[in-house]
Amino acid sequence: METRPTDNNRTSADCSTNGRPSTDDNGAEHAATCLIDASGRRRSEIMGTQEADRFGYLIKGWQRKMRMTNGALEQRPRYLKDGKKYFERRGLSGPKPHFIWGNFPKALSGQMHVEMQRWTAEYGKNYGMFHGSKPVLVTSDLAVINDVFQKQFNSFHSRYKHPLAPNPDTVKEMHMFGARGLRWKRLRTIANPTFSVAKIKEMMPIFTDSINTLVGNLKRHAESNKPFDIYPYYKYLTGDVIARCALGQESSIQDESNDWVRMFNEGLGTEFCFKNMPVAFLAWTFPELKQFWRIVQQVKDALRVYIFRNTRLNSIREFLAKLRADVEMRQLQKDENHGKKDFIQLFVEAQTEEPLEKEVTEVTDGKLLMQQLKISKKLTTGEIVQQCLLFMLAGYDTTANSLSYITYLLAKHQDVQDKLISEIDAYCPDEADVTYETLHEMTYLNLVVKEGLRLFPLAAFVQSRQAVADCEVGGIPVQKGTGIMIDVWSVHRNREVWGADAEDFRPERFESDEDEGRPSLAYIPFGVGPRMCIGMRFALLEEKMAIVRLLQNFRFVATDATKLDMKLSDPGTVSPDEVIVRLEPRQRSN
Numbered sequence: 001m002e003t004r005p006t007d008n009n010r011t012s013a014d015c016s017t018n019g020r021p022s023t024d025d026n027g028a029e030h031a032a033t034c035l036i037d038a039s040g041r042r043r044s045e046i047m048g049t050q051e052a053d054r055f056g057y058l059i060k061g062w063q064r065k066m067r068m069t070n071g072a073l074e075q076r077p078r079y080l081k082d083g084k085k086y087f088e089r090r091g092l093s094g095p096k097p098h099f100i101w102g103n104f105p106k107a108l109s110g111q112m113h114v115e116m117q118r119w120t121a122e123y124g125k126n127y128g129m130f131h132g133s134k135p136v137l138v139t140s141d142l143a144v145i146n147d148v149f150q151k152q153f154n155s156f157h158s159r160y161k162h163p164l165a166p167n168p169d170t171v172k173e174m175h176m177f178g179a180r181g182l183r184w185k186r187l188r189t190i191a192n193p194t195f196s197v198a199k200i201k202e203m204m205p206i207f208t209d210s211i212n213t214l215v216g217n218l219k220r221h222a223e224s225n226k227p228f229d230i231y232p233y234y235k236y237l238t239g240d241v242i243a244r245c246a247l248g249q250e251s252s253i254q255d256e257s258n259d260w261v262r263m264f265n266e267g268l269g270t271e272f273c274f275k276n277m278p279v280a281f282l283a284w285t286f287p288e289l290k291q292f293w294r295i296v297q298q299v300k301d302a303l304r305v306y307i308f309r310n311t312r313l314n315s316i317r318e319f320l321a322k323l324r325a326d327v328e329m330r331q332l333q334k335d336e337n338h339g340k341k342d343f344i345q346l347f348v349e350a351q352t353e354e355p356l357e358k359e360v361t362e363v364t365d366g367k368l369l370m371q372q373l374k375i376s377k378k379l380t381t382g383e384i385v386q387q388c389l390l391f392m393l394a395g396y397d398t399t400a401n402s403l404s405y406i407t408y409l410l411a412k413h414q415d416v417q418d419k420l421i422s423e424i425d426a427y428c429p430d431e432a433d434v435t436y437e438t439l440h441e442m443t444y445l446n447l448v449v450k451e452g453l454r455l456f457p458l459a460a461f462v463q464s465r466q467a468v469a470d471c472e473v474g475g476i477p478v479q480k481g482t483g484i485m486i487d488v489w490s491v492h493r494n495r496e497v498w499g500a501d502a503e504d505f506r507p508e509r510f511e512s513d514e515d516e517g518r519p520s521l522a523y524i525p526f527g528v529g530p531r532m533c534i535g536m537r538f539a540l541l542e543e544k545m546a547i548v549r550l551l552q553n554f555r556f557v558a559t560d561a562t563k564l565d566m567k568l569s570d571p572g573t574v575s576p577d578e579v580i581v582r583l584e585p586r587q588r589s590n
């Protein structure tokens with residue numbers, strides 16, 4: 001494992017990788033030791049290289065070029081003056097950055113998926129943009145995706161981090177999604193068995209029970225024959241399922257006021273845009289002032305919670321407090337045999353008596369030989385709380401959104417729905433027939449779900465990485481600290497791969513003869529590589545079971561109000577505003 005240099009007298013050459021300087025927009029201490037110019041003077045005590053350069057430009061008007069010990073002149077990103085050239089020098093074009101906001105607010109607006117597709121069409125499969133002052137490489141190039149997410153994972157084990165995010169190596173409470181390096185490997189390895197086929201089969205009775213309650217709740221809409229928004233019902237369902245599987249809660253879906261879902265609904269789902277999170281956006285623009293932004297954010301949050309009684313923040317706090325109390329209770333009952341087999345229980349059983357001080361604070365910023373890292377299978381209390389929070393988050397709106405898109409598509413394509421209903425009637429006409437094995441055999445169901453996720457890769461924007469070392473991907477030089485994002489919507493709708501009807505809903509395109517020869521990376525709704533979605537099996541099973549049970553009982557019918565307005569919402573998923581449909585009772589209902 002790479003260690004950080006500590007000798008302040010070293011020159012930049014000591015810190016370079018492949019002849020290029022090592023830069024880090026997060027690792028302030030690391031940067032402090034690296035930012036020494038050829039004459040041996042320190043450029044910055046406290047900042048990452050990219051930040052330091054821009055800061056230098058802003059405040060002191062420092063040199064335009066930094067001399068490297070290999071004799072080459074390397075310009076550092078200074079988006080205020082020549083941000084566009086930063087990517088041009090790397091052979092890439094991209095949208096012109098604003099002199100303060102970079103490519104905000106468009107780049108992270110509610111319509112980000114639309115904007116990125118437009119940019120990909122204009123600038124090509126690889127282009128550069130700026131989140132504030134931070135350079136981000138956007139790609140829909142399968143060779144680059146392969147390099148970043150699979151082949152060179154050792155240099156891309158970190159997600160693309162927000163400047164105000166806590167240090168993932170040292171912060172006490174951290175979950176798998178935000179962790180990197182050694183800590184990520186440990187958290188992921190401990191969680192992996194929770195999502196094995198055997199474990200997921202054990203959860204099926206919970207899925208069935210919650211889905212049956214949903215079907216019961218929807219019957220009155222079918223009887224009234226009036227259009228209604230089905231999206232909140234899917235959120236009740238997925239919230240209920242994950243609260244039961246992860247936290248061992250009793251089902252509370254029947255009264256449509258699931259406590260956990262209420263907290264989630266209130267806490268999440270706001271549009272991801274400038275006006276909702278000004279401090280977060282400013283931190284991207286001036287990351288060198290991150291301590292200041294943290295204080296501003298804390299003061300703002302405190303005012304919102306205690307003075308303005310902000311529902312959103314209060315709900316998140318309430319949720320975390322409830323979760324922590326549950327985890328602590330389970331720790332006290334660790335040796336009692338209460339028969340619970342939810343995620344909390346599995347994690348509590350993996351917990352160590354001693355805090356993992358050494359391991360948790362181990363620095364994992366830098367290129368790592370991930371396969372060779374040895375991990376201990378232990379968790380701290382803070383990690384258990386965060387892991388459970390993560391699973392609630394990840395298992396809630398993703399699957400609800402996906403179900404909503406499929407409902408919309410089936411309502412709009414009655415021919416596909418007919419075909420699917422025929423398969424359901426043939427394989428599982430009754431509730432008792434809905435088994436893991438039968439669902440596995442239902443090929444058309446599988447194609448429909450796949451095609452829904454192709455057209456609506458709702459979690460595309462969490463498919464990001466951050467370079468932890470200087471490297472080259474698909475022939476493009478990438479500096480340490482650079483963010484990489486996949487434009488999955490463009491990958492999934494690329495006509496060169498999917499044909500002229502790439503924008504159409506046609507599940508048959510996944511039939512084996514047509515699918516043959518298509519690159520596997522052309523379809524990545526759950527991501528790819530070691531950090532791909534851990535909950536894929538869980539989500540697909542829940543979704544398929546829900547679709548089958550719903551179509552055993554109803555038909556989805558489109559009305560004039562059946563439209564799809566989507567926005568990027570706070571957890572990072574693309575969500576529909578609403579999905580208005582009518583339900584028609586089916587003759588065969590049971």
Ligand code: HEM
Pocket residue numbers: 149176177178188242390391394395396398399402458459460462463464525526527528529530531532533534535536538539
């Ligand atoms: C249709 C539903 C879902 C979709 C489309 C989806 C998609 C994704 C995507 C695209 C990623 C990022 C992968 C990457 O960075 O390469 C991800 C990560 C993740 N997902 Fe899902 N997901 C879904 C459901 C779930 C569920 C139900 C759970 C858990 C119960 C879950 C847990 C996670 C976790 C923990 C990660 C982080 C993995 C890591 O960093 O190692 N997801 N998901």
